[in-house]
Amino acid sequence: PIARKCTVHLLGTGLPSFYVADLGPLSFTLGLSGWTANDWSRAGNFDLMAPRADVDDLTKRRVFDALKRSWCDTPDELSKHLDLDRRVVFGALAAYTQAGRVMFDLNKQVFRARELSREPLPMEQLRFANEREAGATRFIESNAVTLTERRLDTAGHLHLSGRIQLNDKLINLRLTLDRDERLSNADCPCNWHKQNKLYQGPCEHLLALRMQHVR
Known part of the structure; x- marks a missing residue:
């Protein structure tokens, strides 16, 4: 087999499950919904479970800039480096994740700076998940x-x-x-x-x- 091991992350009854395959120099993460009717891939349902702290634009930018400098980091490390409350850091990271500029690496348990598009997504239009x-x-x-x-x-x-x-x-x-x-x-x-x-x-x-x- 190619995979050395497979780690299963269960979030709870009816919630998505994630499978992380250790392929040696790289890993592969697969997310599965409990059933099609839940449609967790659609914007709104899973996002609403995430941190929802209200963070001002300047602070969000500080968090994002710090993450870009290191490319990947944990909320705890960012909180320590920026002298910000952990909840504020989580809120900022959640906002940038929704905007398609940050991703969470389930295998390494870190956030990574990753731009999905050349131009930032229109956050005002994405203000409400549903x-x-x-x-x-x-x-x-x-x-x-x-x-x-x-x-x-x-x-x-x-x-x-x-x-x-x-x-x-x-x-x-x-x-x-x-x-x-x-x-x-x-x-x-x-x-x-x-x-x-x-x-x-x-x-x-x-x-x-x-x-x-x-x-």
């Missing part, structure tokens, strides 16, 4: 979201609880972010979440709670 993110932004802009609890456990996971005013109804929801600011667990009483859980990404209410946390 209609759920746009809906979450409307909740934030109308001051309908209240963060009621923020708790960090011993494993470094952040637990958020809050409520959202939906016309004449108030809903309570909660979510958990892991150390890398990825959404790992959540609960919301809306129909979307009851039917899909996190299998097709978070609902607009969970996104709004997360956005309220980073404001």
Whole structure:
């Protein structure tokens, strides 16, 4: 066989799985969706699970320029070199990944500077991954979201609880972010979440709670 070994990365029930084949001087990564109906390759679903920190353009540029100088680096190293909060670095890297200018190397666990196109992608047109993110932004802009609890456990996971005013109804929801600011667990009483859980990404209410946390 050509491959020396194969490492499987499982993200959770219904989420994509990744297979990294060690071919010696190079590696090959294959990502597979749980089932076609989930369509994780379509913009929006998987992106919404990633870090969503709101980072200003100057700071994002600092992070990207630092990554370009080294071509590949970890968020922890970039955070140390730039004297920036780790969450801010993750947010900047996520934005540039969405813009097609940065990629994550699953095998080496580093981010790499990689331009997909000669001209940067139009980020204003890509502002929202899908209609759920746009809906979450409307909740934030109308001051309908209240963060009621923020708790960090011993494993470094952040637990958020809050409520959202939906016309004449108030809903309570909660979510958990892991150390890398990825959404790992959540609960919301809306129909979307009851039917899909996190299998097709978070609902607009969970996104709004997360956005309220980073404001």
